[in-house]
Amino acid sequence: YIATHAFAAGAIGAMTLGMMARVALGHTARPLKLAKITVAAFILMVIAGVVRVFLPxxxxxHTMAIHISGGLWIVAWGLFLVPYTPILLKPRIDGQFG
Structure with missing residues (x-):
């Protein structure tokens, strides 16, 4: 039970965030350097996983832990959207297709 939540709330969340950040930068020909706000999103995602596993x-x-963890997930993804929405809506910086 605890391992499932650790895997689902923490590991998959952080891995998905990391993969999306890497792919968004790489596929738009941008340098693979994270913005500070993205680092904050990673930190919040890990904290969300820790809260979801240990507070219950x-x-x-238990109920408060679920709400806090879910809230931290929402904030983490919101922070991710701040720098990556413009990146993903604009063309590649090298002018190439794709």
Whole structure:
């Protein structure tokens, strides 16, 4: 049960965020350098996973842990969208197709 949440809330979330960041930069011919806001998104995603795994160990905090973890996920993805939306809506910087 705990391992499933650690894998789902933390590992998959962080891996998806990382893959999307890498692919968005690489496929638009931009340097593979993360913005500080993207680093903050990664940190929040990891914290979301930690909260989802460890806070429910205190039964009274189970519902609150789910809400906090979900909120951190939402904020992390919102932070991801700030720098990457313009990147993904504009053409490649090298003028190539794709």
């Amino acid at each position: 160990m205190i039964p009274e905090l």
